[in-house]
Structures are given as structure tokens and as C-alpha cells.
Amino acid sequence: MAYLEIKNVSKHFGGLKAVDQVDLSIEQGQIFGLIGPNGAGKSTLFNCVAGVYPPTYGNVIFKGDDITGMKPWDICKQRIARTFQVVKPFTSKTVLYNVMVGAYIRSTSPAEVKDMALEVLERLKLADKKDILAKNLTIADRKRLELARALATNPEMLLLDECMAGLRPREVDEIIDIIRSIRDGGVTIFVIEHIMRAIMALSDRISVINFGAKIAEGTPEEVSKDPNVIKAYLGENYVAA
Amino acid sequence: MTRENLDKLLKIILIVGVFTLPVWMRSPTYLQILILLFFYAYLTTAWNLVGGFAGVLPLGHSAYVGIGAYTSTVLFMAFGLSPWIGMFVGGIVSAIVGTIIGIPTLKLRGAYFALATMAFGEGVRVLVENTDKIGPLLVNGPRGICIPLHNSFAQFQFMSKVPYYYIILIMLCIVLFVTWYISKIRIGYYLAGGGEEPEAAQALGVNVAKYKVIAMALSCFLTGLAGTFYAQLMLYFYPKQILGLDFSFEIAFIALIGGRGTIAGPVIGALLLRPVSDFSRIYLSDIAPGLHLVIYGLILILVMLYMPRGLVDPLSRGYNWVLDKFSGKTEVEGVKA
Amino acid sequence: MRERSHAPGPTIQNPCEVIMDVIIQSIINGTLTGSIYGLAALGLTLIFGVIKVINFAHGSLLMVGMYAAYWLVTLTGVNPYVALIVVVPLLFFFGYFMQAIVIKPILVQQADVREPSEVIIVTSGVWYILDNLTLMVFGAEYRVVNTTVSGTSFSLGDLIISAPKFYGFVITIITAVALVWFLKYTKLGKAIRAASLDRVAASLMGINQYRVYNIAFGIGTAIAGIVGCVLIPFYYVFPTVGVIFDVKCFIIVVLGGLGSIPGALIGGVIVGLIESIGAQFMASTWTELIVYVVFLAVLFVRPAGLFGEKRDW
Numbered sequence: 001m002a003y004l005e006i007k008n009v010s011k012h013f014g015g016l017k018a019v020d021q022v023d024l025s026i027e028q029g030q031i032f033g034l035i036g037p038n039g040a041g042k043s044t045l046f047n048c049v050a051g052v053y054p055p056t057y058g059n060v061i062f063k064g065d066d067i068t069g070m071k072p073w074d075i076c077k078q079r080i081a082r083t084f085q086v087v088k089p090f091t092s093k094t095v096l097y098n099v100m101v102g103a104y105i106r107s108t109s110p111a112e113v114k115d116m117a118l119e120v121l122e123r124l125k126l127a128d129k130k131d132i133l134a135k136n137l138t139i140a141d142r143k144r145l146e147l148a149r150a151l152a153t154n155p156e157m158l159l160l161d162e163c164m165a166g167l168r169p170r171e172v173d174e175i176i177d178i179i180r181s182i183r184d185g186g187v188t189i190f191v192i193e194h195i196m197r198a199i200m201a202l203s204d205r206i207s208v209i210n211f212g213a214k215i216a217e218g219t220p221e222e223v224s225k226d227p228n229v230i231k232a233y234l235g236e237n238y239v240a241a
Numbered sequence: 242m243t244r245e246n247l248d249k250l251l252k253i254i255l256i257v258g259v260f261t262l263p264v265w266m267r268s269p270t271y272l273q274i275l276i277l278l279f280f281y282a283y284l285t286t287a288w289n290l291v292g293g294f295a296g297v298l299p300l301g302h303s304a305y306v307g308i309g310a311y312t313s314t315v316l317f318m319a320f321g322l323s324p325w326i327g328m329f330v331g332g333i334v335s336a337i338v339g340t341i342i343g344i345p346t347l348k349l350r351g352a353y354f355a356l357a358t359m360a361f362g363e364g365v366r367v368l369v370e371n372t373d374k375i376g377p378l379l380v381n382g383p384r385g386i387c388i389p390l391h392n393s394f395a396q397f398q399f400m401s402k403v404p405y406y407y408i409i410l411i412m413l414c415i416v417l418f419v420t421w422y423i424s425k426i427r428i429g430y431y432l433a434g435g436g437e438e439p440e441a442a443q444a445l446g447v448n449v450a451k452y453k454v455i456a457m458a459l460s461c462f463l464t465g466l467a468g469t470f471y472a473q474l475m476l477y478f479y480p481k482q483i484l485g486l487d488f489s490f491e492i493a494f495i496a497l498i499g500g501r502g503t504i505a506g507p508v509i510g511a512l513l514l515r516p517v518s519d520f521s522r523i524y525l526s527d528i529a530p531g532l533h534l535v536i537y538g539l540i541l542i543l544v545m546l547y548m549p550r551g552l553v554d555p556l557s558r559g560y561n562w563v564l565d566k567f568s569g570k571t572e573v574e575g576v577k578a
Numbered sequence: 579m580r581e582r583s584h585a586p587g588p589t590i591q592n593p594c595e596v597i598m599d600v601i602i603q604s605i606i607n608g609t610l611t612g613s614i615y616g617l618a619a620l621g622l623t624l625i626f627g628v629i630k631v632i633n634f635a636h637g638s639l640l641m642v643g644m645y646a647a648y649w650l651v652t653l654t655g656v657n658p659y660v661a662l663i664v665v666v667p668l669l670f671f672f673g674y675f676m677q678a679i680v681i682k683p684i685l686v687q688q689a690d691v692r693e694p695s696e697v698i699i700v701t702s703g704v705w706y707i708l709d710n711l712t713l714m715v716f717g718a719e720y721r722v723v724n725t726t727v728s729g730t731s732f733s734l735g736d737l738i739i740s741a742p743k744f745y746g747f748v749i750t751i752i753t754a755v756a757l758v759w760f761l762k763y764t765k766l767g768k769a770i771r772a773a774s775l776d777r778v779a780a781s782l783m784g785i786n787q788y789r790v791y792n793i794a795f796g797i798g799t800a801i802a803g804i805v806g807c808v809l810i811p812f813y814y815v816f817p818t819v820g821v822i823f824d825v826k827c828f829i830i831v832v833l834g835g836l837g838s839i840p841g842a843l844i845g846g847v848i849v850g851l852i853e854s855i856g857a858q859f860m861a862s863t864w865t866e867l868i869v870y871v872v873f874l875a876v877l878f879v880r881p882a883g884l885f886g887e888k889r890d891w
Contacts, residue, residue, distance in 0.1 A: 050444065076446035088441035090434050101434040104427045105446035113427075153445055298695050345878040351695050352632040356828050357877050363825065364870040371863050486821075490702065497699055530718070531710030531817075538706030545700045546683050 001064055003028040003188055004049070004157060009058030011044050011212075018044040019055070020212035026205075031179070031189045033203030033220075035196075037232055041212040042192045043085060046159055049190075050082045051075040062157070076105060081155035085162045085192075087146045091135035095126060095145055098134055102152030117152055124148045124178060140171045144178075151182065158182065160191040164198055172198055200224065208232070244568040251564075259410065263403045272402040276474065278515045279409040280467060285496040285507030286416045287463040292493060293502035294429065295453045296436020297347065298355040301362025303488035305335040305461045309468025310478055311369065314386050315378045317396070324397035328469035332462040339461025340454055347453040359486065366484035385479025388472065397473040405474050412470065413508075416463055420504050432456055433502075491518075494537065498544045500551025509552055514540070599736050604854040610743040612850020614808055616843035617750040618823055619830035620757070621801035627837030628774040628794040631681065634701040637824025638708040639676075639799050641817065643669050643806025645712065648815045651723050658725050658807050659745065665803045673799025674792045680704060681795070682788050705820070713817040721815040728811045742811035749808055753801060754843060770794050774837075829873040835883030844884065848872075 002025035011019040019041045026032045034042050048055040054069035061067070067078055081102075090098050099117040107113050121127040124144050129137070134145060143163055150158060160179070164172050176198055183189050193199040199206065200220040208216040208229050216226040223229055242250075263272065284306065291299050312334050313327030322330075346357040370383040379386070391398050399405060423429045434442035435449035442449050472478055482488065499510020514537070521533035548554055622636045633639075643665055650661045680703075684696045730741040761767040773790040805823075813819070830849055834841025849869055856865035876883065 052440075071448070072440075072443040073446045073448045076444060082444050084441065084444070088438040090437045090441070092437065093433065097430070097433075101430045101442065101447070102445045104430055108427050110425055110427075149441075149445060298698060349877070349881055352626075352698060353832070353877065353881055355695075355698055356632070356832060357874065359825070360829065360870050360873050360877075364867060364874070367863055367867045367870065371861070371867065494699065494702070529714045531713040534706045534710040535714070538703040538710070541703035541706070542680060542700050545696050545703070546680070549684075549687065549696055 001061075002026055003030075003063060004190065005059075005061040006045070006049065007059045007061065009045065009048055009055045009060065011041075011048055011053070012056045017212050019048065021058070022209065022212070022214050024207055024214070024217075026188060026190055028188050029183065029186070030204045031183050031191065031202050033199045033206040034190065034192045034209065035194070035199060035206060035223075036209035036215075040209045042209055043161055044212075045209070046082065046161055046190075046192060049075075050080070050159055076153055076155075079154070079156040080159065081150040081153045081157070082159035083146045083150050083161055083163050085165065087139075087142045089134035089137070089142055089145055089149075092133065094131050094133055095121065095137070095148075096130040098145055099148050099152045102149040105153045116154075120148050120152045123181075124151070139166055140168070143167065143175070147175075147178065155187060157188045157190065160189060160193075162192055162194060164193060164195050176202055242568060244564050247564055247568045263406055269402045272406055274516075274519060276402060276405050276409055277519075278511060279406075279413050280471065280474075281492070281495060281515050282508045282511035283409065283413045283416050283467050284464060284492050285499065285511055286413070286420055286504075287460050287467070288492050288496050289420065289501060289504075289507045290423070290456045290460040290463075291453070292496055293506070294423070294432040294436065295347075295456045296432075296502075297453070298351065298493065299358045299457075300355050300486075300493055301358035301360075301365075301489050302460075302464055302492050303484050303486070304362040304365040305339060305464040306468040306471065306488070307365065307369070307478075307480070307484035308335045308338060309465030310472040310483055311380065311386070311468075312465070313469040314388060314472050314478075315380065317388070318379055318386070319377045323395055324469055324473055325395075328397075328466055331469050332465035335465030335468070336458045336462035340458045343454045343457035344450075347457065348450055359489070362484065362489050363486060366480050366486075369480045369484060383480055385477060385482075386472075388476040390476065397469075398476070405470075409470060412466065417504060417508070419459075419463070424504065428452060428455065491537075494541055498540060498552060500553030503551065503553045505557075506551050506553040509556060513552065600858060601855065603737055604858055605851065606737060606739060607743070608851035608854030609847050610740065610747045610850070611854065612847035613750045613843060614743070614746040614805060614846070615823075615826055615830060615850055616834075616846025617746075617753060617808070618802060618805045619827040619834070619842040619846050620754065620839060621798035621805075622827045623831045623834070623837055623839065623842040624757070624801070625795055625798040626831065628770055629677075629681075629685070629791045630774075631685075631697040632701070632828070633795075633798070634698055634824065635676070635704040635708060636701075636798075636802060636827055637820030637822070638705045639669065639672065639820070640802040640806055640823050641712065641820035642672065642708060643803035644810055644813070644815050644819060645716065645806075646803070647807040647810050648721060648723050651725055651810065658723075658727070658810050659749075662804060662807050665807050666800045669803030669806075670796040670800035672796075673802075674796035676704060676799070677792045677795035678788075682791065685788070685791070705824070709817055709820060716817065718817060723810050723815070725811045740812065742808075746808040749804065750843070753804055754839060757797075757801075758839060766790075766793065826869075829869060832873060832881075832883055833876050835885040838883065838885035841883055841885035 004024075004026040006022060006024040009019055009022050010017065022045060024032075034045070036042055047053055049060050051070050051072040051074065059066055059068045062078060062080060065078070067075060070078070090101065096114070096117055099120055100113050103113045103116040103120070106116060118127060118130070121130055124147060126141065126144055126148055129141065134142065137145060147160075147163060164175055167175065172195060179189060179191070179202060191199065191202065203220055206218065206220050206223045207214055208223055208226070210232040215228045215232060216223050218226070262275070266272065284302070288299065288302050291297060309328070309331035312331035313324045316322040316327045316330060317324050342358075342361050346354055346361075349357060369380060372380045373382050374380060392400055431442065431447045431449075431452045434445070435447050435452055439449045468483070471483070495510040495514050496507040497510070498514060499508065500506025517536060517540075518533045521536060525532045544552065618640060622633060625631065625633050625636075646665045646668055647658055647661045650656060650664055651658050680700055681697055684700060688696065727742045727745065732739045732741060732744065761771055769790050770793065773787045826849060830845035831842060833848060834843070834845030852869055852872065853862070853865050856868055
């Protein structure tokens with residue numbers, strides 16, 4: 001049994017099949033990538049796993065427990081954390097405060113929580129900015145804060161939704177290193193990303209989604225050569241003869 | 242002297258001054274004004290638990306003042322229950338009602354929540370105005386209730402204003418402490434996060450709706466206590482006044498002008514706005530009835546446009562300036578004078 | 579049908595028929611009055627639908643419209659429906675400038691917030707100012723104006739239809755149809771609808787969204803002005819009349835669905851019917867309570883209202 005099992009999950013919005021019978025298996029300690037053209041249904045699938053809304057059909061099984069349809073806060077208590085594509089920092093609060101909100105799921109003591117938060121900030125190299133208000137951060141730092149906040153909950157599994165969008169190449173490299181170190185720390189990572197070189201470099205396995213359905217899966221190498229994938233991204237003409 | 246010491250000294254002077262005031266200010270009229278001022282500061286601070294920390298706009302909080310006042314008074318008149326006990330019963334009833342209303346309404350967004358609380362507040366008022374008796378309990382409809390004079394501690398009545406002064410002052414200190422304490426522990430963080438970015442907070446393990454309801458219950462409990470205080474102070478109250486929309490709005494707006502979400506904000510709002518309201522009502526209502534509300538309205542608009550975080554911002558900057566100016570700035574980075 | 583100023587003489591009737599007549603009469607009354615409430619709510623729902631703000635001063639603006647119509651009619655003796663010519667543009671500009679001066683800065687400050695709550699506070703400030711200035715200047719007395727249509731009615735068999743309410747009903751329908759036509763077929767109307775969907779996106783399409791908001795607010799307020807003129811033949815004029823309509827309009831708009839034009843009209847009729855049919859069986863303060871209970875019930879069960887868009891609350 002895989003660590004996270006997405007079994008025949010579909011999500012319908014009225015007549016629109018945003019996610020159509022998707023099966024995915026993620027093993028513990030993997031970095032599993034999810035790619036696909038815009039509007040393919042990747043974030044919708046994430047939201048089904050993260051509890052934002054329940055799938056219309058299908059099940060999500062984590063470590064053998066059925067977590068289908070659980071509320072987001074309960075999913076977090078199951079040790080699954082997530083970040084958002086459009087970052088949502090608590091803008092009127094400091095960086096430290098933001099991360100402490102995440103850490104409070106592990107302890108109720110303000111002193112302990114503060115230490116946990118500082119430790120996460122150190123790991124993500126944000127410690128020197130701990131007293132800056134979130135609204136005054138650059139976009140790169142906001143993305144890092146989003147990551148730090150999720151990590152502060154000490155998850156076993158991390159769902160990353162396009163955490164590199166809008167970053168410069170050097171910033172992307174930094175995040176890649178950080179994600180690798182998170183995985184080395186024992187966290188399984190499920191990542192949606194558009195920046196090809198990042199996801200190809202990071203992922204152990206990649207799944208490709210288009211129009212809500214899975215069209216390919218395999219190692220980064222296998223997937224980049226798959227004609228269905230090339231067709232979906234670039235169109236018929238680019239499929240190698 | 243150092244800045245820190247000056248800051249501490251000023252605060253000590255303030256606290257000592259406030260606590261010893263009745264010793265040198267004997268006028269019952271001015272004491273009454275101060276008592277009502279603290280009363281409003283208390284109410285706005287309690288309101289702030291929902292309106293500031295939880296990030297929504299409750300516009301029907303007068304209902305809980307009224308529930309507190311009516312509960313303790315009605316129990317006193319029918320069964321002779323001491324208002325001291327009745328106060329806590331009233332608080333609990335307010336908390337229960339607040340929770341029942343809170344569970345469905347706190348799921349609603351911004352404007353809908355505001356409208357729902359308004360409608361509920363008005364609903365309570367209309368209900369009370371139409372009720373004469375509930376069994377042995379005399380409610381008296383729109384005429385309100387007049388508490389007979391007893392003048393004994395056991396019945397929570399005093400001849401002089403001074404005991405009332407200290408009671409509300411202590412209540413205010415307690416409510417400020419509760420607010421401060423909450424902001425430092427987990428529930429405070431969860432409320433702040435949930436109020437600002439509910440989706441993000443949920444993903445971090447916060448059941449936002451649950452915490453908002455907890456804040457609501459606490460706020461309503463504290464507000465109910467003040468209702469009894471008011472009843473015992475004035476010995477008369479009636480629905481249009483104690484359950485009125487104007488009262489609800491006044492509480493909300495004072496907190497907003499002072500600075501919602503901060504601890505000092507609501508108190509500062511009350512300290513600045515109540516005198517404006519009182520004096521314009523005393524001196525101007527013959528010439529221009531309602532002028533104090535026009536002034537309120539203007540202040541409201543100006544503060545929202547130019548100081549949306551409330552008066553706490555410029556005032557604390559002013560206070561810091563005073564500290565800097567008079568302490569001679571003997572603190573240099575890393576070196577102590 | 580002809581206009582009369584006294585009721586038909588008594589005839590001996592079967593008690594069932596009497597009750598039926600009473601009920602039908604109150605249904606008619608409720609529908610007519612309710613449609614006028616709906617018109618009042620229409621202005622509010624338009625403003626919410628486009629700008630996504632709740633205007634707490636809407637009732638006060640309606641009150642201003644009533645006073646404007648009152649003074650116009652009292653000083654010049656003109657027919658209240660003719661007064662529309664003056665009152666409507668007057669209120670349009672009132673609304674236009676209120677949005678531009680008081681609300682726009684907040685929308686700019688809070689550009690990424692869909693429904694900034696500061697607007698509620700600021701419009702409440704306007705409400706306080708308008709209501710109390712009116713109190714100061716005109717005094718608290720309840721005023722009544724005697725117009726050519728006050729107190730007149732038609733008869734339809736045994737039923738009496740109040741003329742001013744009927745005219746109000748007609749004006750409501752005309753205004754609603756005109757508004758729908760305007761929004762659907764004119765360039766400005768389409769711009770308003772575009773701006774209502776997304777502030778920033780519309781501006782990228784070359785629509786000055788703040789100017790559009792000013793106009794939408796102006797239209798919403800002008801509609802309140804229409805209601806003011808329509809009301810004075812049969813409603814008292816006093817400084818706090820706005821509060822009653824404010825609360826009623828909020829209730830109607832939630833019932834019908836924020837942003838829905840048919841919702842506002844139908845919601846208004848529902849409230850009108852509750853009031854008039856309820857009045858046959860209980861005191862008006864109890865019907866008030868029923869309206870609140872219905873409001874709260876709708877809010878909890880279906881916050882989007884009867885015709886509103888289902889949203890993730």
C-alpha cells in the first residue's frame with residue numbers, strides 16, 4: 001500500500017469534469033511531481049486531497065487511513081500540510097508570528113512554539129527577517145514564508161502548489177535545494193509545478209494531467225519523451241517522428 | 242532618565258491616578274461621566290474579541306447587554322436573587338445565546354454577518370418590547386424595568402457613586418487583562434490568522450469557525466456582565482435604549498475609531514469619543530439636537546479614510562515622541578548610559 | 579374603474595366571502611406596497627451587485643429624496659410624480675459624489691479585497707450625518723403633504739385599490755424594466771456589468787472602473803429618489819424614516835439575493851405581503867418580528883437568497 005493513494009478520484013463542478021478518474025500512488029520519501037497545461041485540474045486535485053472540497057467520486061488514502069472529505073484542519077492534524085499557489089500570508093503580522101501560527105498545532109506553550117518557529121526560519125534562511133511584517137516582504141520571501149509556515153506544522157507529507165511561480169532563476173535554484181533538504185529530513189513531497197527544469201530535476205516520479213485525466217506517468221525522462229505529453233503541451237506538430 | 246524608566250513612571254502615575262481619583266474628585270456628576278466612560282471602554286474591549294480579533298463586524302452586541310440586564314433584574318424582581326449572582330447568570334445566558342447565534346452566522350462573510358447580527362439584535366428588541374410577562378417574570382415590554390431602591394451591598398446598590406466607580410474600573414482591568422492574555426496564547430494567534438486569511442489558517446490546522454464561536458461566547462459573556470452593572474447603576478432601563486441599534490452601532494464604532502484588533506484601541510476610542518458625545522449632548526442639544534451624532538459620523542468617515550487602523554496609530558506615535566523628547570534619548574544601540 | 583374618494587356602502591355578505599375579500603384586499607395591498615419596497619431595495623442591490631459594497635446610508639438617501647420631494651411639492655404645489663424630474667437627477671449626483679469622495683478612496687486602498695468592510699463603517703457615518711443634519715435643520719416632526727393623489731383610490735368590485743400605491747407599482751415596473759434594458763443593451767450598461775465581475779480586469783479592458791462605480795452608485799441613489807417621490811402621497815416624512823427603509827431593504831436584498839433585480843422586487847413583495855396579511859391577524863410589531871425571523875431563516879438556510887449566485891461563504 002502506497003503512502004498516499006489517490007483512488008479513482010473525480011471532481012465535477014456541475015457539468016464540468018475538472019478531475020476525471022485519476023489514480024495516483026505516492027511512496028514514502030518520494031518527491032512526486034504533477035504537471036499539465038493550465039486548467040488541467042492539478043490544483044483541483046490538490047484541493048480534493050487537502051480537504052478544501054471533497055471529491056465527487058473516489059477515495060484518498062493516507063498511510064492506510066481513508067481521509068476522503070476530511071476538513072482542511074483535520075487533514076493538517078493527519079500531518080499533511082500544503083502551500084497555496086497564490087500565497088496567503090497574514091500580512092499585518094510579522095514573519096515570526098506567521099510561522100508560529102503553524103507551529104501551534106504541535107504545542108500550546110507560547111515559548112516552545114516560538115522556539116519551533118525560529119528553528120524553521122533558520123532552516124529556510126528567513127531568521128534575519130523574523131520581525132518584518134509579511135506585507136513588506138518580496139515575493140520570493142513570501143513564497144519562502146508560505147513554505148516555512150507549512151513546515152512549522154511538522155508534516156509527514158507536503159503538498160506544494162506552484163511554489164516557484166514568479167521567481168527568478170537563482171531563487172528557483174534556492175527553493176530546489178530547500179525542497180531537497182526537506183525531503184532528506186523525511187517529508188514526502190507532492191508538488192505541482194510549471195517550471196520544467198525544476199520539476200524535472202526534483203521529481204522521482206511525474207504524473208501528467210490534461211483535461212482532468214492522467215495522460216502519462218513515469219520517471220522525468222520517460223515522461224518528457226512521451227508523445228501524449230508532447231502533444232498536450234506543444235501540439236500535434238511537435239511529436240517527434 | 243532613561244526612556245524605559247520614563248515610560249514605566251508615566252504608566253504608574255496613570256494607574257495610581259485612576260485608582261485614587263475618587264479621593265480628590267468628589268463631584269457625583271463627573272464621577273458618573275467617568276463611570277459611563279469606563280463602562281463603554283469595557284463594552285468596546287469585550288466587543289473587540291469578536292470585532293477585532295475574529296475579524297468580523299458584529300453590529301448587534303447591545304442585545305447581550307440587554308440580555309444581561311434583563312436576566313439579572315427579572316430574577317431579582319421575581320425571586321429576590323441577588324444581582325451579584327444574577328450578573329453571572331446573565332453572563333451565561335448571554336454566552337449561550339451568543340453561541341447559538343454565532344454558530345450559523347460566523348460562517349457568513351463580512352457584510353452578511355454584519356446584517357445578520359443587526360437583524361438578530363433588532364429581533365431581540367422587538368421580542369422584548371412585545372413581551373409583558375414570561376410566567377412569573379415581569380418583562381414590561383417597551384416601558385422597561387424600574388428597580389426599586391434598596392441601597393444595600395447584597396442587592397448591588399450603593400448610595401454613593403464611588404463603589405460603582407471601583408467596580409467598573411476593576412471589571413475594565415479584568416477585561417483588558419483577558420484580552421491581553423488571549424493575544425499571547427494559541428487562541429489569539431488562531432483568531433488573528435483565521436480573521437485575516439481563513440483558508441491559510443485552515444490549512445495550518447485551525448478550525449476557524451470553532452474559534453470564532455469561542456471568541457463570540459466569551460465576548461457575549463463579558464458583555465452580559467456589564468448589562469447587569471448598568472442596570473444596578475441606573476436602576477432603570479428600557480428596550481429601545483439598552484437593546485437599541487444605536488447602542489450597538491456606538492459600541493462598534495468606538496472600537497473601530499480607537500483601533501480594532503489592538504488592546505488599547507477600544508479604550509482610547511471610548512476615552513476620546515464619549516466626552517465628545519456627552520458634552521455635545523449636554524451643551525448643544527437645545528440648539529442642535531443630534532449634533533453629536535453628526536460629529537460622530539464625520540469622525541467616523543475621516544478616521545476610516547485617513548487612519549483605517551484607528552487612532553491608536555497616531556497616538557502611540559505621539560506618545561513615543563513624548564518619551565523620546567523628555568528622556569534625552571540616553572539609549573544608544575548596544576551601549577547603556 | 580374610476581377614482582373615488584369614499585368607500586362603497588355596506589352590503590350583506592356571507593362571512594366566508596368577507597374573509598376572502600379581506601385576504602384578497604390585503605394581498606393586493608401587500609403586493610403594491612411590497613413592490614415599492616422592492617424598488618427601494620433595487621437601488622441597494624444594484625450597488626452591491628456592481629461595486630460589492632453594502633451602502634448603509636441607502637435609507638438616509640431615500641429620506642433625502644423624500645424631503646426633496648416634500649419641499650418641492652409643498653412649495654410649488656406640483657404633482658409628486660412631476661417632482662421626479664428634479665429629484666431623480668438631484669439624487670443621482672448626490673450618489674455619484676458620495677461614491678467618488680467617500681467610498682472610492684477605500685476601494686483604492688483595499689484594491690485586493692473584494693468586499694472591504696470599511697465601506698460599511700464609512701456609509702454608516704454618512705447615515706449618521708444625513709439623518710441628524712436633517713433633524714437639526716428640519717426638526718423631528720412627522721410631516722404629511724397633501725397631494726392631488728393622496729387618499730384617492732379605485733374600486734374593483736368590492737376591492738379598494740389605493741391610487742398612489744398603484745401608481746407606485748406601475749413606476750416600479752417601468753423603472754425595473756428600464757434598468758434591465760439599460761444594463762443589457764447600452765454600452766454604459768455593459769461596462770457596468772463588466773466592472774461588476776472584476777474590478778481590475780475591467781480596468782484592463784479600458785473601462786475606468788471608478789467612473790463606472792460612480793455612475794452605478796448614482797443610479798442606485800436616483801432609484802431611491804424615485805421611491806421618495808412615490809412614497810410621499812401616503813407615507814409620513816420624518817428624519818429617521820430612512821432607518822426603517824434601510825433595515826427593510828437589507829432584509830429584502832438578502833431574501834432576494836444580493837445583486838439580483840428580480841430578487842429585489844420579489845423579496846419586496848414577500849415582505850409587503852407578510853406585513854399586510856400579518857396585519858389582519860396580529861399587531862404590527864409582531865409582523866416586524868416575523869420579517870426578522872424569515873430573514874434570519876433565509877440567511878442560514880440559503881445565504882445567497884432566492885435568486886442570488888451560490889457562493890462559497
